[in-house]
Amino acid sequence: MSEVPVREDAGPVDLVIIGAGPTGLFGAFYAGLRGLSVKVIDALPQPGGQLAVLYPEKFIYDVPGHPKILAKDLVRLLVEQASMFNPIFCLGERAVGLRREDALWAVETDRGIHRARTVLIAAGIGAFQPNRIGKPEIDQYEGRGLYYVVTERRPFRNKRVLIVGGGDTAVDWALNLKDFAAHITLIHRRDQFRAHPGSVAELMRSGVEVRLFHELKAVHPGPDGWIREAVIFDNRTGEETVIPVDAVIMSLGFKADLGPIKGWGLETVGNRYIKVNARMETNLPGVYAAGDITAPEGVEPLNLIVIGFAQAATAVNYAATYINPQAKVFPGHSSEMRLR
DSSP states (O other): OOOOOOOOOOSOEEEEEEOOSHHHHHHHHHHHHTTOOEEEEESSSSSOTHHHHTOTTOEEOOBTTBSSEEHHHHHHHHHHHHGGGOOEEEETOOEEEEEEETTEEEEEESSOEEEEEEEEEOOTTBEEEEOOOOOHHHHTTBTTTEESOOOOSGGGTTOEEEEEOOSHHHHHHHHHHTTTSSEEEEEESSSOOOSOHHHHHHHHHSSOEEEETEEEEEEEEOTTSSEEEEEEEETTTOOEEEEEOSEEEEOOOEEEEOGGGGGSSOOEETTTEEEEOTTOBOSSTTEEEOGGGEEETTSOOOOOHHHHHHHHHHHHHHHHHHHOTTSOSOOOOGGGSOOO
């Protein structure tokens, strides 16, 4: 996806950021503005988080300064921006523990221990797995035409594609593939979508075949063992229809969970969020959180990239004052700084 400098450094840093999604990458840049040394840890082998894994070919329209931008291009630019200050990227490492060691925090991963004066948790939605249909007779075709996670359009060129679901992922991929695949059928078990209303309106105006109140019953392979037919049914009447397909995309949502973070002594909201205050401080001194993983006091979580950017800047500025109590929270405007 993007080239990042990966270096090993045994010494402690000012800030360890857990998560290399948009929030973590912008946090790394902003920490550089504050003159902090930074490590960025992520379980994925490349930066970008959900943008890199789930939506690389998806256009994003709500990032300031970009009327529209592909997710993979936003990741590339965020990496370029963060790299101005030479953060240490530790990719392919899963954070599994957090403990206090004298004046430092020790972040334990499945590959080692990283020590820092402060920690910023920007782990997105935490550990996530796609929801599955729960039918072994269908799931056995994963890798042979059945997809639960789609990262690129290429496998669907000139293919007959069935998309199952009614959320943003289902609708976005239907729109993304409509002029790329030979034919697209989208089925949804009811007539109300969970996707953005504007995207749904665009879907209904497109050439995508949309069948409401329909579900997937079975798939049939061809001589090569790959899916070649799908059996769908109207859940109101039970009437079945067999349609020719080359690929089935199951967009049934994801299960999000804090995973190992639940055992770190952080105050949480359910199994999904870390509780933070207006300074993005957690209940652990010197440990901050930002982005989709947070539940700020007194407000409903608003999981937008732009919110993550703002929260990362807030967290980093207060981390800087935690490290040096003489420092000011407000660092001045970047336009007044001499950056290379």
